[in-house]
Amino acid sequence: MRDAALPRSNWTIQLVVAGALLAITAGYLFLAFGYSFGSWSNPRAGFLPRIAGVLGTGLALINLVSTLLRRPADCDLGEMPLRALGVAAVLAAYPVGLSFGGYLASTAIVTFLLVKLFGARTWLMPVVVAAATSGGTYLLFARVLELRIP
Amino acid sequence: MESLNLLLNGFQLAATPGNLAAAAIGVLLGTLAGMLPGLGLSGTIALLIPISFGLDPLTALVLFAGIYFGAAYGGSTTSILLNVPGEGASVVTCIEGYPMARRGRGGAALSVAAIGSFVAGVLGLVSLVTLAGVVARAALAFGPQEYLCIAVLALVLLSGITGGSLVRSALMATIGIMIGTVGMDPLTATGRFTFQVDALYDGISFIAVIMGTYGLAEVLHTASGGTEVQRPPRIRLRDLYPTREEAGRAAPAILRGSFIGLLVGLIPGPSGTISSFLSYATEKRFSRGRSEFGNGAIEGVAGPESANNGADSSTLIPLLSLGIPFNSGAALLMTGFLIHGVTPGPNLISGHPDLFWGLVASMFIGNLMLLVINLPLVGVFASVLMTPTAYLMPIVSVFVLIGAYFIDTSFVDVGVVVLFGVVGYLLRGTGYHMAPLVIGVFLGPLIERSFAQSMVLLDGDLLKLFARPLSGTMLGLAIAFIILRIAYGVLVQRRAAATSVAGSQT
Secondary structure, three states, X not given: OXXXXXXXXXXXXXXXXXXXXXXXXXXXXXHHOOOOOEEOOEEOXXXXXXXXXXXXXXXXXXXXXXXXXXXXXXXXXXXXXHHHHHHHHHHHHHHHHHHHHOHHHHHHHHHHHHHHHOOOXXXXXXXXXXXXXXXXXXXXXXXXXXXXXX | OHHHHHHXXXXXXXXXXXXXXXXXXXXXXXXXXXXXXXXXXXXXXXXXXXXXXXOOHHHHHHHHHHHHHHHHHHHHHHHHHHOOOXXXXXXXXXXXXXXXXXXXXXXXXXXXXXXXXXXHHHHHHHHHHHHHHHHHHHHHOOOHHHHHHXXXXXXXXXXXXXXXXXXXXXXXXXXXXXXXXXEEOOOOOOEEOOOOOHHHHHOOOHHHHHHHHHHHHHHHHHHXXXXXXXXXXXXXXXXXXXXXXXXXXXXXXXXXXXXXXXXXXXXXXXHHHHHHHHHHHHHHHHXXXXXXXXXXXXXXXXXXXXXXXXXXXXXXXXXXXXXXXXXXXXXXXXXXXXXXXXXXXXXXXXXXXXXXXXXXXXXXXXXXXXXXXXXXXXXXXXXXXXXXXXXXXXXXXXXXXXXXXXXXXXXXXXXXHXXXXXXXXXXXXXXXXXXXXXHHHHHHHHHHHHHHHHHXXXXXXXXXXXXXXXXXXXXXXXXXXXXXXXXXXXXXXXXXXXXXXXXXXX
């Protein structure tokens, strides 16, 4: 039985993660069957994927059942998980910005947005930090280390 | 004697102005980044990988050696001054270090931690010099069966002693192996799990996975409010001197801790954490000041810090001689090597002796610099802890993503870092350990290649793996460990159930 002391939201997150892991491993196993196993003495492309897929799916299933039946470890996603996901979304948009806006502009904009997301209240300091980060990393990578920046 | 000559040659190579500067920069940056609460050794290396791009291989390796030892030391500073352990290995340091800081002996705790780390680091490197060549020569005779069984044993031990649920750790290791199978099959060159994305034919970059699960995941954790930053106490230079009594009590603890660390570092798993806990338990039982434990006993800082650093040094023996990382910190260090085209393993010592011995010499130099440069500057370093995370973390994020782009000048790697950053944040937050996953990603291709080759050689008969002495022993140990771990779990559950029944009856 689920431990009554565990907050329901935490248990739900634990279940969602355990379910997602099962879905991923099962999906992997399904795809692994698309590759030839060969034989034990003549392994082919699907040899390890099928073994790992069966093992992973079995473990993910046990994990899900165990999460359902026993008290799972408490969640530590912080007080503001949505802010973390917001930061991830800005970072995910960064490569797109680099392709269209160039290095200096997109790095400055992304840094500014991140500083604000992290809770900076003023406007001047975030602008200064964004400009300094963009310019500083450009100097380090493009000029000092002579790397080809995007 | 031959090793000594080669080491002296290594010192000549490492002691160029450029390499010395790289060692100093590595130690300083490693300490600074290692002090950021929550980042830890692995996160620090992941964060600082990009600054090595564009350097020649030896200079880059020297830089990484400095970062490796600097980061290990930086973690102890936050534990002592703020009671914030950067990672598992620093938890024990908080127990005695923070009470010392609260009664004004934080400087002494920091200097004892630094001296202990230096002594253990040097002893570890002496072991590396003595043993790495021997192990590497033996490893040259290994066949695929031996490599398969060493990799399997490493994964089994790592999953079993990482902490938390065995099923979850084993699941993470298996998912790591699955990620390692993405891309071209080593036997038939068939593209697998690529979804017609050209970039995935080369596989998912191990480096990008590490930068995501350790570097970016920590940034996201901080963004969610998971790590609070406090104001550290002021440390002056004169505060760093331990009293005669403190020095006398710390010295034997340093030696005991170093010895424990050196031994535990040779076992796959989170050796830093295990050795520091073992050392703490030893000191609590045997040291002269055991009555002070819990209130700031200096042995409780000296022993665990030495053990932690000793383990970090001796874990380099399997890394450099076999090419197999036994924990996530070593895997990250190996990442740095691979970026610069240097593949650790038996052929590194014989094929690239200049690089190997230059690296070992630079580690000695890095350890010395840690003591000479970092200790007097500890007050300055502590002020870094007051930098608002609102400014620090965005810079760290941008640095990680730009570094990911430079891995292969590809945006796909940047996407992989972000994806694994989110995955790492969610999984760590829900009680899954990342070390087995990361080591699984790394060992997956080795396991696949050696497993397939072994099966061809053994005509598909798995039992023949037991016929070879080394592979048989490794596999036997792995099986025995799994059985023992399951039996232990069952025993703990039965005891808990018995206690619960007894509690309800009273």
